[in-house]
Structures are given as structure tokens and as C-alpha cells.
Amino acid sequence: MSAKPILRRCVACRQLQDRRHLWRVIRDHKDGVLLDFGMGRSAYLCPKEECLEEARRRKRLQKALRCQVPDAVLTTLNGRLSASTGESAEAN
Ligand SMILES: [Zn+2]
Structure with a gap:
């Protein structure tokens, strides 16, 4: 049914995951x-x-x-992490 997922490798744990x-x-x-874009x-x-x-x-x-990657990028991601905790994170 669904299209084959496009796999990409995480730069930290090196695991392949659905993009x-x-x-x-x-x-x-x-x-x-x-x-994102x-x-x-x-x-x-x-x-x-x-x-x-x-x-x-x-x-x-x-x-x-x-x-160079600005700290703001990591801070933004960290913010997303806390925002999703309790909802989607628990679904895994
Ligand atoms: Zn990872």
C-alpha cells in the first residue's frame, strides 16, 4: 500500500530509519x-x-x-523534544 520508506542514517547512533x-x-x-526544509x-x-x-x-x-551549527539549532531541537514528551514519545 504505502510507498517504500526512504531510509536515512542518524548521525549519532548510525541507525537507518524512515526519513x-x-x-x-x-x-x-x-x-x-x-x-526541516x-x-x-x-x-x-x-x-x-x-x-x-x-x-x-x-x-x-x-x-x-x-x-558550524549554531547552538540555536540544537536548542530548538531540544525544545521539540520536551514538547513531545508525554504525547508521541510514549506511543513508542
Ligand atoms: Zn539516532
């Missing part, structure tokens, strides 16, 4: 580092505290994108 379930961080060619090199991250923390500590997004 729709991952956070996408894009190094846009003109706007810098963006979330943009044109350019992309890095993917599981929407999990462990992966976010791992990416932050080991600078995985910086390495994957080969550029």
Missing part, C-alpha cells in the same frame, strides 16, 4: 543551517534525547554538514 521519523538539519546554500547537504537525527546529546557532545552535525 519521516527523523529530524533533518540542512546546510542551505544561502541561508545557513536550517531545520532547505536545499543542500543534510544530516539526520533521531528525535531522541540520547541522539541529540550524542550529536551535541561529539559535534556530529558539524562533521556531517562540514560547517
Whole structure:
């Protein structure tokens, strides 16, 4: 029925996952580092505290994108994490 999922690798835990379930961080060619939408090199991250923390500590997004990633990006993702806790997070 549904189309085959497009798999992408999380930069922190290295697991392949359905792209729709991952956070996408894009190094846009003109706007810098963006979330979700943009044109350019992309890095993917599981929407999990462990992966976010791992990416932050080991600078995985910086390495994957080969550029500086503003703290604001990680802060935004962290905010999404807390926002989803209790709802969708528990469904897993
Ligand atoms: Zn992960």
C-alpha cells in the first residue's frame, strides 16, 4: 500500500530509519543551517534525547554538514523534544 520508506542514517547512533521519523538539519546554500526544509547537504537525527546529546557532545552535525551549527539549532531541537514528551514519545 504505502510507498517504500526512504531510509536515512542518524548521525549519532548510525541507525537507518524512515526519513519521516527523523529530524533533518540542512546546510542551505544561502541561508545557513536550517531545520526541516532547505536545499543542500543534510544530516539526520533521531528525535531522541540520547541522539541529540550524542550529536551535541561529539559535534556530529558539524562533521556531517562540514560547517558550524549554531547552538540555536540544537536548542530548538531540544525544545521539540520536551514538547513531545508525554504525547508521541510514549506511543513508542
Ligand atoms: Zn539516532
